[in-house]
Amino acid sequence: xxxxxxRRPEARSTRRRExxxxxxxxxxxxxxxxxxxSPFIVGFFGLFAYPILASGYYSFTDFNLFQSPDWVGxxxxxQMANDDVFWKSLANTLVLAVMGVPLTIAIALGxxxxxxxxxxxxxxxRAVIYLPSIIPIVxxxxxxxxxxxxxxxxxxxxxxxxxISGPSWLQEPDWTKPAIVLVVxxxxxxxxxxxxxxxxxxxxxxxxxxxxxxxxxxxxFLNVTWxxxxxxxxxxxxxxxxxxxxxxxxPYVLAQERLNNISSGxxxxxxxxxxxxxxxxxxxxKMGYASAMAWxxxxxxxxxxxxxxxxxxxxxxxxxK
Amino acid sequence: MALSDTQIVTDAGSPRxxxxxxxxxxxxxxxxxxxxxxxxxxxxxxxxxxxxxxALKAPQDVFSSPPSLIPSEWTFDxxxxxxxxxxxxxxxxxxxxxxxxxxxxxxxxxxxxxYALSKVKWVGAKPLFIMVLATMMLPPQVTLIPLFLIWNGLxxxxxxxxxxxxxxxxxxxxxxxxxxxxxxxPDDLIEAARLDGASELRTYATIVLPIARPAIVxxxxxxxxxxxxxxxxxxxxxNDESTYTLSIGLYAFFxxxxxAWGPLMAACTMFTIPALIIFLIGQKFFIGGISAGALx
Numbered sequence: 246x247x248x249x250x251x252r253r254p255e256a257r258s259t260r261r262r263e264x265x266x267x268x269x270x271x272x273x274x275x276x277x278x279x280x281x282x283s284p285f286i287v288g289f290f291g292l293f294a295y296p297i298l299a300s301g302y303y304s305f306t307d308f309n310l311f312q313s314p315d316w317v318g319x320x321x322x323x324q325m326a327n328d329d330v331f332w333k334s335l336a337n338t339l340v341l342a343v344m345g346v347p348l349t350i351a352i353a354l355g356x357x358x359x360x361x362x363x364x365x366x367x368x369x370x371r372a373v374i375y376l377p378s379i380i381p382i383v384x385x386x387x388x389x390x391x392x393x394x395x396x397x398x399x400x401x402x403x404x405x406x407x408x409i410s411g412p413s414w415l416q417e418p419d420w421t422k423p424a425i426v427l428v429v430x431x432x433x434x435x436x437x438x439x440x441x442x443x444x445x446x447x448x449x450x451x452x453x454x455x456x457x458x459x460x461x462x463x464x465x466f467l468n469v470t471w472x473x474x475x476x477x478x479x480x481x482x483x484x485x486x487x488x489x490x491x492x493x494x495x496p497y498v499l500a501q502e503r504l505n506n507i508s509s510g511x512x513x514x515x516x517x518x519x520x521x522x523x524x525x526x527x528x529x530x531k532m533g534y535a536s537a538m539a540w541x542x543x544x545x546x547x548x549x550x551x552x553x554x555x556x557x558x559x560x561x562x563x564x565x566k
Numbered sequence: 567m568a569l570s571d572t573q574i575v576t577d578a579g580s581p582r583x584x585x586x587x588x589x590x591x592x593x594x595x596x597x598x599x600x601x602x603x604x605x606x607x608x609x610x611x612x613x614x615x616x617x618x619x620x621a622l623k624a625p626q627d628v629f630s631s632p633p634s635l636i637p638s639e640w641t642f643d644x645x646x647x648x649x650x651x652x653x654x655x656x657x658x659x660x661x662x663x664x665x666x667x668x669x670x671x672x673x674x675x676x677x678x679x680x681y682a683l684s685k686v687k688w689v690g691a692k693p694l695f696i697m698v699l700a701t702m703m704l705p706p707q708v709t710l711i712p713l714f715l716i717w718n719g720l721x722x723x724x725x726x727x728x729x730x731x732x733x734x735x736x737x738x739x740x741x742x743x744x745x746x747x748x749x750x751x752p753d754d755l756i757e758a759a760r761l762d763g764a765s766e767l768r769t770y771a772t773i774v775l776p777i778a779r780p781a782i783v784x785x786x787x788x789x790x791x792x793x794x795x796x797x798x799x800x801x802x803x804x805n806d807e808s809t810y811t812l813s814i815g816l817y818a819f820f821x822x823x824x825x826a827w828g829p830l831m832a833a834c835t836m837f838t839i840p841a842l843i844i845f846l847i848g849q850k851f852f853i854g855g856i857s858a859g860a861l862x
Contacts, residue, residue: 271688277766278688284675285698288735293701296712303711310718359602372849373607376614379845379852381795383813384834388613391620391827399616402632431613438853491705494797503820522707527802532711539707546705 304537309530321537331538333513334521335545337422341517342489345426349485350478353433357440358470371441375434386498389428390415415499418514425515428495436481443477444470472562479557483550490546493519518542617838620831621645628828644832648819651829654836656808657815661794662840664729664811668793669786671733672740677782679736680744681774685756686766695745702738714802724806729799733789740785747781748774780851787848794841812837 279286304321306314325331360370377385392398393414401411414424451469460468500508500515507528509516522542526535615635620628621644623637648654682688683695717728755777759769775782797813804810816837819830845852 274686274688275690278682278686278690278694281678281682281686281766281770282690282694283678284734285679285694285736285738285741288675288732289697289701291716292713292732292735293704293709296709296716297704299712299715300708310715356606359599359606362599364600364603370603370607371853374610375853376842376845377610379791379795379841380614380838381797381813381841383795383797383816384617384837385613387816387830387834388617391831392613392616396631397629397633399612399633405632431610434610487705491707498797503817519707522710523798526711526714532715536711539705539710543705543708 300536300539303533304540306533308533308536310532311530314533317533321534322541324534325537325541330513330516330521334516334518337514337516338490338492338518340422341425341492342486344422345429345489346482346485348426348430349433349436350481352430353436353440353481354474354478356433356437357444358466360437360441361444371438375438378432378434380432382494383498385428385431386495389424389431390499393424393427416511418510418512421499421510421514425492425496425499428499429489429492436485439477439481440474443474447473475561476563479553479561483553486549486553487546490542490549491519492517493523496520497523614838617831617834620828621835623828625828644828645836647826648829648832648836651826652815652818652833654833657810657812658836658840660726660809661811661813661837664726664796664800665790665793667726667730668733669790671730671735672737672789673782673786675734675736676740676785677744677775677778678770679741680748680778680781681770683741683745684748685751685753685774698738698741698745702742710802717803723803724809725803726809728803729793729796733793737785737789740789743785744778744781747778751777780854783848784851784854787844787851790844791841794844 303314305316305318307317307320308314356374360367360374364370392400395401395411395413395416400414404411412420414420447470451473452465455465455469496510496515496517497520500510500520502508507524509520518538519542522535522538525531525538616633619635619637622640622642624639624641624643627634627637627639679694679698683691683698713728717723720727722728751774756769756773759773760766764772795813796811800811800814804814807815812833816830816833819826819833
């Protein structure tokens, strides 16, 4: 019975597939596809394709909002090479990424590992750790400004319990970057949950086999856990790197004194690339220069991503399953 | 070898058969694990407790040194002051309007495009998918300035159009998410409806939409939180105080020389609560959604 009923639609669908090779029906499905995709097609040309071309054009012009763009060739790019603030912002951003990405990966994987064991109330812990990721970044920023306050903040107070006299986080150029990374790390929950899902896929027999071979917890982690989650790690490293290269709101909120006021921390130590780009575009109205900066950011992102991908052959293990 | 063999046997056996000496370390390990997880969770939630407790503190308590979590006197004064200093209701309403319309836009547009990518057999599906992926990878800074110029040219600054219209045209990340979901739905189901003579739109509305609901809800919840917490776009497009969303409205608490921390934390608390409610309602979708997007 079931065999019979199951076979019939199959037969029909092959007939239909043959039928759909007929040009008229292809033409029909083409227009159906276009109709369903139309919001994105409009969006693609209006919000992506045209703006990309325009941005490329502006990057070769001198352009403030009030006059039409004036072609200057490679001037913007040359100016960038000689702009100390540009280099400072790029260096700040790279320092943040170099500090932040490994810490994010380590804490996310460590936390996921800890949560992966069957612990009572696990969904609750998971939710609590993810919670900061949905808090408005502005709120998180203000909150941490308060927590990092040298007189009234909890961070240095807790450090004093251990006999450590904490730094003035947001006043000393050397400490502002750790402060930014700390605020970002508070939202590591999303990364941790991706790891948690990946860890659930690690075959249990592998751990047992490793135990039988006398592997301790650290060996088990290195030989079983790490290789299994390495493809996910590659994804996380790339996503996290890109996020750090574009970081804007956290440093802006931590540094800024008032809305639309230019401040970038002591000795411009909190000025990230995206912040400097924003300042050039919307405060100094140097739209051409900012567009050129956007393209350089795109190229830097591309290069960094490709380098990570190239290196991944050495450390990412794709399972044989 | 013989030793490890016995190891397996004892591990597999029921705990009652284990000698007491072997069980205790396991209990200790469990306790240690619990303690670590609790500490981890406490670190993540602590800042939020500070926010709420500061919001409920009397002025003299706010600047206590050393800081304390428990107010010596509970008061709602900071909330009253927050309402005096900024139009909290208006900003909440503005933010709600932006987030709400963005959610409607996402729920209307993204499944349509995802359907065209996964279940309509047409030559455009592949190029369209490449377009979606390409737009996902482009840094938003590249399009930032031309987009501002377009909206500015249309006279749409200080309106919510620049914040909301893009959602109606499909967000690549959500299109991708829903498409991945639909790829796992067997074609037969949709074919069957088409064979019954249902129009394409009807098939979409009666078969595809209900099936894809988990993915659409995930996208909607994410979109709400993104729009609710967005900072850069309101900063760029909204200059008139009456149009401010909470993200940028909170700046009013920063005076020339000092910051009104009590009222600021009260406003932050009110800003957080709606996102929190959405999070609690959508938690299942949220947490499932993040891992689905990354692992598939």
